[in-house]
Amino acid sequence: MVTIHPTAIIEDGAQIHETAEVGPYCVIGPKVQLEAGVKLHSHVVIVGKTSVGEGTEIYPFSSIGQIPQDLKFSGEDSELVIGKNNRIREYVTINLGTKGGGMVTRIGDNCLIMASAHVAHDCQIGNNVILVNNATLAGHVEVGDFAIVGGLSAVHQFVRIGQHAMIGGMSGVENDVIPYGLVMGERARLSGLNLVGLKRRGFERKDISDLQATFRQIFADEGTMAERLEKEQSENRQGLARDVLDFIGSDSSRALCQPKD
Incomplete structure (x- = not known):
């Protein structure tokens, strides 16, 4: 049977797999779907039309599926799709999509999203991506498989980061990053290839x-x-x-x- 702590609030309509775990003081909205083996630690909020894939684990004080921080958002029935076996750490925020961005924010499989990272509306995150602490992605950002975004980095809206790229910590990324590239700097510049990662x-x-x-x-x-x-x-x-x-x-x-x- 599904394990739901008595202090958790589960709204009518939420779909929770029998092997999922919902910890103390979590709040689950009516359009949320939790797949097999999902584990929510305490104080997790998941709302909106949000699906969380098998085996994903979400840590305390994360806020998942809230409406976008976009003044053009007008209440459209957009969604957030989170894949399998992700680790979403404390205070992470991930927003729904918008009509102007395809209606879906998407997180792939096997990603590690560290504490206080932010994924804005309509971002498309691949598989095995790492967002280090306080990494922030503006709207419509695309991140390829196995890319790493360093801590305290900020990525401008509509930027594409290619697969296996590495963004150094405290970088401001305003332009597209080639696959396998290594970038860093207050206003990030290409510093070479991510040879260590390759x-x-x-x-x-x-x-x-x-x-x-x-x-x-x-x-x-x-x-x-x-x-x-x-x-x-x-x-x-x-x-x-x-x-x-x-x-x-x-x-x-x-x-x-x-x-x-």
């Missing part, structure tokens, strides 16, 4: 070498960015290098985070 995750040496060659070419001093990208496209790069080229070639409302001049 090696830890077992990427082949040749793939990393090809990626480094592409990186050096794209961000070289000679010629224009368009000319350098055209040359790299002609090399028919594959693997990690192709991920970077495809990312740069995709539509975006933000400029590209580049090395400091």
Whole structure:
């Protein structure tokens, strides 16, 4: 049977799996769905049209599924979808989506969202992402698989962060970050590639070498960015290098985070 502490408030309509646990003083709204093995520690608030995937654990004083901090929000029936096996630590806030952003805020699987992090409306977070303490994502941010956003960092709305990228702590990220990139700074600049992360995750040496060659070419001093990208496209790069080229070639409302001049 589902374990619900007697002090918890569960509103009519909430769907709670029989193996879920709801701790003391939690509040669960009428449109919330908790899947198998979900565990809520004390004082967790989950409201809105929010689904929490199997095995996810949420720690005290998190506020999940509240309406967006967006003046354009007009009460639309948007939602928040949280995947499987996530760890959401104390004081985390995650908001619903909006009509202007596809109606869904989404968290993937196996993410670690540390204390006091914020995920705003319409963010799309991949799998195995880490948001370190006090990392804050504005609306419509996209974060690729295995990316890490350092503590006390702030990411501007509509920014895309590619897979396996690393954002250094206390960085202000205003522009898109290439996959496998390493950025840092008060106004973040591209500092190289996340080589430590790539090696830890077992990427082949040749793939990393090809990626480094592409990186050096794209961000070289000679010629224009368009000319350098055209040359790299002609090399028919594959693997990690192709991920970077495809990312740069995709539509975006933000400029590209580049090395400091």
